Amino acid sequence: MSTLLEGYAQDRLLLPVCASCGAAHLYPRPRCPRCGGTRFHDQEASGRGEVTSFSVVRRAPSPDFTGSVPYTIGLVRLEEGPQMMTWIVDTPPDAISVGMKVTMHFADLPGGERRPVFAP
Numbered sequence: 001m002s003t004l005l006e007g008y009a010q011d012r013l014l015l016p017v018c019a020s021c022g023a024a025h026l027y028p029r030p031r032c033p034r035c036g037g038t039r040f041h042d043q044e045a046s047g048r049g050e051v052t053s054f055s056v057v058r059r060a061p062s063p064d065f066t067g068s069v070p071y072t073i074g075l076v077r078l079e080e081g082p083q084m085m086t087w088i089v090d091t092p093p094d095a096i097s098v099g100m101k102v103t104m105h106f107a108d109l110p111g112g113e114r115r116p117v118f119a120p
Ligand SMILES: [Zn+2]
Pocket: 018, 019, 020, 021, 022, 023, 032, 033, 034, 035, 036, 037
């Protein structure tokens, strides 16, 4: 299985890559979604991707997020292929668009977890 959370602890996004077909995927699964293979190795993501969808959150879902609204949650397609749901930061929501190129860095989220986020 993947070491996704171990990678997060080191500010690294580690993608499971199938030993049979070479496809990277996220989230980690016991079988490759392309070929059903069960052996993987980890590959560090380049951190480059493209916004494929996004939504602006204007109402805090819990008290931890009160000081963060509005913020943007988006789908980013990594250049390695998988898509991930993530925060899009350091840019006003009105400036974000589908197809925008973004790069990853790690940040402490309002709930206290350290996770990959993306910015233009
Ligand atoms: Zn595969």
